[in-house]
Amino acid sequence: xxxxxxxxxxxxxxxxxxxxxxxxxxxxxxxxxxxxxxxxxxxxxxxxxxxxxxxxxxxxxxxxxxxxxxxxxxxxxxxxxxxxxxxxxxxxxxxxxxxxxxxxxxxxxxxxxxxxxxxxxxxxxxxxxxxxxxxxxxxxxxxxxxxxxxxxxxxxxxxxxxxxxxxxxxxxxxxxxxxxxxxxxxxxxxxxxxxxxxxxxxxxxxxxxxxxxxxxxxxxxxxxxxxxxxxxxxxxxxxxxxxx
Amino acid sequence: xxxxxxxxxxxxxxxxxxxxxxxxxxxxxxxxxxxxxxxxxxxxxxxxx
Numbered sequence: 333x334x335x336x337x338x339x340x341x342x343x344x345x346x347x348x349x350x351x352x353x354x355x356x357x358x359x360x361x362x363x364x365x366x367x368x369x370x371x372x373x374x375x376x377x378x379x380x381x382x383x384x385x386x387x388x389x390x391x392x393x394x395x396x397x398x399x400x401x402x403x404x405x406x407x408x409x410x411x412x413x414x415x416x417x418x419x420x421x422x423x424x425x426x427x428x429x430x431x432x433x434x435x436x437x438x439x440x441x442x443x444x445x446x447x448x449x450x451x452x453x454x455x456x457x458x459x460x461x462x463x464x465x466x467x468x469x470x471x472x473x474x475x476x477x478x479x480x481x482x483x484x485x486x487x488x489x490x491x492x493x494x495x496x497x498x499x500x501x502x503x504x505x506x507x508x509x510x511x512x513x514x515x516x517x518x519x520x521x522x523x524x525x526x527x528x529x530x531x532x533x534x535x536x537x538x539x540x541x542x543x544x545x546x547x548x549x550x551x552x553x554x555x556x557x558x559x560x561x562x563x564x565x566x567x568x569x570x571x572x573x574x575x576x
Numbered sequence: 577x578x579x580x581x582x583x584x585x586x587x588x589x590x591x592x593x594x595x596x597x598x599x600x601x602x603x604x605x606x607x608x609x610x611x612x613x614x615x616x617x618x619x620x621x622x623x624x625x
Binding site for chain 1: 578580581582584589590591593594597601604605609612622
C-alpha cells in the first residue's frame, strides 16, 4: 500500500488508532527507565559533577525540537505540493510538541550552563538560533490560530515553516559554522568520534527512544484530533445552515 | 536517592521543570483529544438520531 493512501483521513484514522496507545506505552516505559537509569545508576562526571544527569533531558529534547521542525517541514512541503489535508494537520499537531521540546532544551540548557559556564545565558550561536527557533514555533502556532480559512492558514504556516527551517539547521550546525561560543559540538553524531562515555551513552539512548516515541504518539493523537475537529466544524456549519 | 552534591539545586530544577512541561503537554493534547471526540460524537448522534 502506498504511503499516499494515508492522505485519506478515514484510512489514516483506522491505521493510527492502535498505534497511539502502543507508542504512548513505549514512550512511558523508555522515559521512566532511561531517566531512572541515568539519575540513580550512573556516576557523576569527573568535571561536571552531578549536572551530567541533565544530559538525559537536555539532549533528547533538543534533538526532538529540531527534528519536530523538520517533520513539520516535510509535512508542509507535502501540503504545498500535493494538497493533502492530513499532512497540513500533522504539521499543525507537531508544533505544540516541538515548542515544548524547545522550551525544555532551553530551560535545562540554562540550568546546566549556570554552574558550568558561570552564566544562565549567552548570545552564543547555538543558544541564539535555538531561541529564534522557539520564537518561530510560537509564531507558527499563533498563525494557525489567527487565520480563519483552514487552507489559507495551512498555506501561510507552510511558508513560515520553510523560512524557519534555516534556524532549525542553524540550531544543529551553528557550532560548526561559527566555531565559537560556549556550547560544545554535538554530543551525538554519525561520525566515528565518541563524545559520550558508554556509562552515560546507553541510558541516553533509552531516553532518546522514549522522547521519539512520545513525539510520535502525541503527533498522531493531535493529528487525529485535528481531523475530528475539522469534521466537527463542518457538521456544525451544516446544522446551522439547516436551522436557518 | 543519589548524592547530588553542590549541584543538587540545578539537577532538581532541570528534572522538576521538565516533568511539569512534559506532564502539561500530555495533559493538554490528551484532554483536547477527549473533548473534541465527545463533541463530535454528540453532533454525529444528533445527525444520525
